[in-house]
Amino acid sequence: MDNSIGVLISFFLVAGIGIYTQLNTYRKKIRFLEVKVDALIKLTGIEFDDNSLVPLEVNKAIKSGQRLKAIRLYRKITGAALKDASEVVDALLKNS
Template structure:
């Protein structure tokens, strides 16, 4: 009775392993496609900063306080963190 259960568990693990490998392969293909699209359109992606278009627009218009408020509303970040993020984005755009 233990042998069939052991075989089923091993087969399940093998299936799971191949499924994970296939998923990783597909994810790498998608990442490469996105990187190519960003590069071809002249878009620089900063992995450390994820903000909405509203926040970026406020920063571009010079409305840092609005950008900080929007960032806090969207992310739940504290005042200090939001201020640092907005200042970092603002410094990069200058």
């Protein structure tokens, strides 16, 4: 019985490490693609309206001057990291 529990724990540990590694790889690929798209937008001079991609609740918080609330909402809705959410909100505040 103790041996089977050890095997199960080992299996879940290895599976967890494998899943984490794969997710980390996908995160890196996505970030690389984001950098490429940003460079292409800059290079071509395309106007890109970030407001259309921001949830309505976040835009409302920005318009009412509630920066921290906007960041918190953006993170909650999109799952973004604090730094990324802060950058988005600050860019929107700058453009408004």
